[in-house]
Amino acid sequence: MLIHDHEVKGNGLDKETRCLHYHSEIDRIAIKFYCCDSYYPCFSCHEEEGCNSPQVWPRHQFHQKAVLCGSCGNELTIHEYLACNSSCPSCKSSFNPGCSTHKHLYFEV
Numbered sequence: 001m002l003i004h005d006h007e008v009k010g011n012g013l014d015k016e017t018r019c020l021h022y023h024s025e026i027d028r029i030a031i032k033f034y035c036c037d038s039y040y041p042c043f044s045c046h047e048e049e050g051c052n053s054p055q056v057w058p059r060h061q062f063h064q065k066a067v068l069c070g071s072c073g074n075e076l077t078i079h080e081y082l083a084c085n086s087s088c089p090s091c092k093s094s095f096n097p098g099c100s101t102h103k104h105l106y107f108e109v
Contacts, residue, residue, distance in 0.1 A: 001013045003015060003016075003017055003030070003068070003070060003073070004068070004070075004072070004073025005073065006030075006039055006068055006073065006075075007038070007039065008030045008039040008040070008041065008068070009038055009039065009040050009045065009046075009049055009050070010030075010040050010041045010042070010045035010046075010049065011045055011048060011049070013041065015070070016028040016070035016071055017029060017030040017039075017041045017068065017070035018041065018070070019041040019042055019044075019045050020045075021041075021042050021044040021045065022041060022042050022096070024096065025094075026086075026094045026095060026096040026097075027041070027096050028069065028070035028071050028093060028094075028095060028096075029041070029067055029068060029069060029070060029081075029095055029096075029099070030067070030068040030070065031066060031067055031068075031106050032065075032066040032067070032068070033046055033050060033051070033054065033055075033106070034055045034056060034057040034058070034061070034066075034106075035050075035051050035053050035054055035055035036050055036051035036053075038050070038051075039068055041070075042102075043102065043105040043106070054105075056104070056105070056106055056107055056108050057078055057106060057107045057108060058108050059107075059108045061078070062077065062078040062079045062082075062107070063077050063078075063079060064077060064078060065077050066078050066081075067080075067081040069088040069090065069091065069093060069095075071088060071091050071093035072088060072090050072091035072093065074088055074089070074090035074091065076088075076089070078107055082103070082107070086099075086100075
């Protein structure tokens with residue numbers, strides 16, 4: 001699905017990147033997977049439709065844009081996302097703070 005001019009893959013996507021697995025009001029990011037250079041809203045969607053070879057972003061690549069705000073389309077670097085206190089620095093929309101418990105699935109920690 002094209003969301004803010006970015007291809008986002010996943011199951012049951014809405015216009016703000018919510019999916020079948022995570023669909024609360026504040027679930028509005030997609031993460032570009034390092035292994036396949038594709039945006040998915042969550043690890044489960046990547047497992048179901050992705051490249052079957054998940055890899056996390058290495059720490060030395062945290063300057064890369066890899067997080068998409070589903071509200072405004074702003075792309076954040078991994079550094080920006082990890083420091084944003086669960087809100088988009090561009091549009092101020094809230095992100096799910098619970099996502100931080102899953103960061104090891106996306107980023108080297």
